Amino acid sequence: MNVLLDLDGLQHVAQRVLDASPADFFTDIMTRDSLSFWVTTDSLTRIQPWLKDHYDQEVTLNFINNFVHRCTVVPIRKASILEALNERNGKFNSNINNRITQLYNLDCIVTTHPENYTHCSIPAVDPDDFPILVSHFQKKEIRNVPFMDLKAPYNQIYPEIDERITRVISENRFILGSYVNEFEERFAKLHEARYCIGLSSGTAALHVALMTLDIKPGDFVLLPVNTFIATAEAISMVGAIPVFVDCDAYYNIDTVKVRETIEAMVAKDLECPKALIAVHLYGQPANMSQIMALAEEFNFMVIEDACQAHLARFDGKPVGQFGKMGAFSFYPGKNLGSFGEAGALVTNDEELYQKAKILRQHGEKERYQHQVIGHNYRMSAIQGAVLATKSEYLLEWTRKRQATARRYNKLLADIEEIVLPRERAGTECVYHLYVIQSVRRDELRRFLKESGIETGIHYPRALHQHAAYSNLKYRDGDFPMAEAAVRKILSLPMYPELSERQIEYVRAKIKAFYLKH
Numbered sequence: 001m002n003v004l005l006d007l008d009g010l011q012h013v014a015q016r017v018l019d020a021s022p023a024d025f026f027t028d029i030m031t032r033d034s035l036s037f038w039v040t041t042d043s044l045t046r047i048q049p050w051l052k053d054h055y056d057q058e059v060t061l062n063f064i065n066n067f068v069h070r071c072t073v074v075p076i077r078k079a080s081i082l083e084a085l086n087e088r089n090g091k092f093n094s095n096i097n098n099r100i101t102q103l104y105n106l107d108c109i110v111t112t113h114p115e116n117y118t119h120c121s122i123p124a125v126d127p128d129d130f131p132i133l134v135s136h137f138q139k140k141e142i143r144n145v146p147f148m149d150l151k152a153p154y155n156q157i158y159p160e161i162d163e164r165i166t167r168v169i170s171e172n173r174f175i176l177g178s179y180v181n182e183f184e185e186r187f188a189k190l191h192e193a194r195y196c197i198g199l200s201s202g203t204a205a206l207h208v209a210l211m212t213l214d215i216k217p218g219d220f221v222l223l224p225v226n227t228f229i230a231t232a233e234a235i236s237m238v239g240a241i242p243v244f245v246d247c248d249a250y251y252n253i254d255t256v257k258v259r260e261t262i263e264a265m266v267a268k269d270l271e272c273p274k275a276l277i278a279v280h281l282y283g284q285p286a287n288m289s290q291i292m293a294l295a296e297e298f299n300f301m302v303i304e305d306a307c308q309a310h311l312a313r314f315d316g317k318p319v320g321q322f323g324k325m326g327a328f329s330f331y332p333g334k335n336l337g338s339f340g341e342a343g344a345l346v347t348n349d350e351e352l353y354q355k356a357k358i359l360r361q362h363g364e365k366e367r368y369q370h371q372v373i374g375h376n377y378r379m380s381a382i383q384g385a386v387l388a389t390k391s392e393y394l395l396e397w398t399r400k401r402q403a404t405a406r407r408y409n410k411l412l413a414d415i416e417e418i419v420l421p422r423e424r425a426g427t428e429c430v431y432h433l434y435v436i437q438s439v440r441r442d443e444l445r446r447f448l449k450e451s452g453i454e455t456g457i458h459y460p461r462a463l464h465q466h467a468a469y470s471n472l473k474y475r476d477g478d479f480p481m482a483e484a485a486v487r488k489i490l491s492l493p494m495y496p497e498l499s500e501r502q503i504e505y506v507r508a509k510i511k512a513f514y515l516k517h
Helices: 007-019 025-029 041-054 057-070 078-087 092-103 127-139 151-171 178-190 202-212 230-237 255-267 288-298 350-360 381-412 441-450 467-472 480-486 500-516
Strands: 002-005 036-040 072-074 108-110 195-199 220-224 241-245 275-279 301-305 325-329 343-347 364-366 434-438 489-492
Touching: 002 007, 002 092, 007 041, 007 057, 007 108, 007 127, 036 041, 036 092, 041 057, 041 072, 072 151, 078 092, 092 108, 108 127, 151 381, 178 195, 178 343, 178 381, 195 202, 195 350, 195 381, 202 230, 202 301, 202 325, 202 343, 202 350, 220 230, 220 255, 230 241, 230 275, 241 255, 241 467, 255 288, 275 288, 288 301, 343 350, 381 434, 381 500, 434 441, 441 489, 441 500
Parallel strands: 002 036, 002 108, 036 072, 220 241, 220 275, 275 301, 301 325
Antiparallel strands: 195 343, 325 343, 434 489
16 A cells, blocks of 8 residues: 655654654554655654654654655656646645655555545545555555566665656666666676676566677577577577477476477487577576586577566576576566566677677777677666666565465465466576466356456467568477467466455456356
């Protein structure tokens, strides 16, 4: 629940927190994770003289310091001021606060003057009535569950993001720069890698990896047939030939089929593949021990597509650490998402790192001295600032995703018509997506939509079923595991802030569907 304290509400709460016993309601709720308090910079500035008049300086400073760390402090923008003035209802301050609640999708306003907010679309309550509103909110019937909620993590870290983006603008350094460097250092450390190269997208990361490893036109590159098309596109972009391989029960590339595919190529006097892209789909690590053993046996290079697998581990080791390079995406909906498009590569090889840095910036090592033909794949400073900030929270958000998956597993275990996702022994899945297989998938999806539950299908077609790769002459039936999966898979809502009550609602509606059918 996101709550705005106006100036009067803030003053009242401050007085109760500073004067009351520990049993006071507001003393208790200020530490609740389920409640997020918001205040404007104007209110925080204006309350300080009042605090100094009623309390000594140390008490005042301690309260302000604790409050700032516990709450979200937002500035009042010019647009909000102009809109408040245009209301012409004589309620300038309440108009400003109403605008803040709309901008940040807040749930209520706490004020000692609720009568000033009768024009607002959300409740405005007296502090004494706030406990009743909290109780009602927590018991409110759930009627919808979004597939993801990008606002929730943004609300958590808004002040830090706002401050950094403001600095980028004031410094006029919009491409690469110190914030991208900071992000690269942090992300490399998170994945226990020596180097990280910030890029403009996950697709760019895959493309640069292939270029860095000198994959050339006509080379064969193995990849799973069930993945997002960007994995195959990167291969095509260097002129190489994608060679699709069926998936295993974990939705990742089947290592038995990898061997069979290579042996079939050898039997046809074709060159052995130069590389394999191991996709860690949905956040579940591929079978890297088997893949690396095959790479050594057949002498091909391995690139990891970890675009959905930030912080995932195989045998205790972070993904991205097994192959020559690991590619990551920071598309907004990813476990670590930017405010647009961004990506990265990690590697432990200094030579590959230096080459990739050159390729991301038009092939130049020094300004206007171009060593090779490269691309404009640089990460923007704003995305670097966002990702450097959000990366500090990635472990916390990942743990919450994993807890949500465990909750789903427990609640859905008795529904025979669905198959739950599996985790390979020795792996740590990070659940970018929580994907079930379901009987009558499309009917179930429609029923869930009618119940306010958003779902996804990742992905409705395997790669060989797209017109873009019809030239490869694959046929239906060539990849039975992937083809069976695309008819049944369904992605349920998954994000760190998903509540137990929302998960229970999803479970109840799935159960209700199969009881009816």
